[in-house]
Amino acid sequence: MSIQVKVLSREISEYLWRAGKTVSTAESCTAGLVAAAIAALPGASTYFKGGVVTYTNELKTQLLGVTEELLAEKGAVSKECVNAMVAGAIERLGTDYAVAVTGYAGPGGGPEAPVGTIFVAAGNAEEIIVRELTGDDGREENVARASLNALQILLEKLKNDFPLTEE
Numbered sequence: 001m002s003i004q005v006k007v008l009s010r011e012i013s014e015y016l017w018r019a020g021k022t023v024s025t026a027e028s029c030t031a032g033l034v035a036a037a038i039a040a041l042p043g044a045s046t047y048f049k050g051g052v053v054t055y056t057n058e059l060k061t062q063l064l065g066v067t068e069e070l071l072a073e074k075g076a077v078s079k080e081c082v083n084a085m086v087a088g089a090i091e092r093l094g095t096d097y098a099v100a101v102t103g104y105a106g107p108g109g110g111p112e113a114p115v116g117t118i119f120v121a122a123g124n125a126e127e128i129i130v131r132e133l134t135g136d137d138g139r140e141e142n143v144a145r146a147s148l149n150a151l152q153i154l155l156e157k158l159k160n161d162f163p164l165t166e167e
Helices: 003-019 033-039 057-064 068-074 079-093 139-161
Strands: 023-027 048-053 097-103 118-124 128-133
Touching: 003 033, 003 139, 023 033, 023 079, 033 048, 033 097, 033 139, 048 057, 048 079, 057 068, 057 079, 068 079, 079 097, 079 118, 079 128, 097 139, 118 139, 128 139
Parallel strands: 023 048, 023 097
Antiparallel strands: 097 118, 118 128
16 A cells, blocks of 8 residues: 555545544445555544445446446446446445445456546535546556545545634
């Protein structure tokens, strides 16, 4: 785990702890790395309920409620799918916030997009922030970049929802 990821994880922990909120993850191409980063700190069980890794469309539908229609129309590697993954994780895992990642980390792409196309998202029931990542730096780097960006989006959302106040 990189120093950047550790720093982000600690900041996320502080915000969730202070706000008394919970988070879950729904990951495809990052295979649980985002969940591992969030859960790496002592006491994470107070705010991290868990996560799911859904490589297949079948599991995205069964576990997260992503509709077959959405997958057929937009594909698993799309802003619509990652948005639905966040919403599904919040609903099905019973959390205040969720983070999701879906994409083509490599070595091959798919019908929707070339390798390196990854969608990351984080949010709550009121607002989900989605970011598209592009560019192929190799599987390992693509996954690391996606995990880092997912954590950054979650932290941005938490900072917006719970701004620090001067004492």
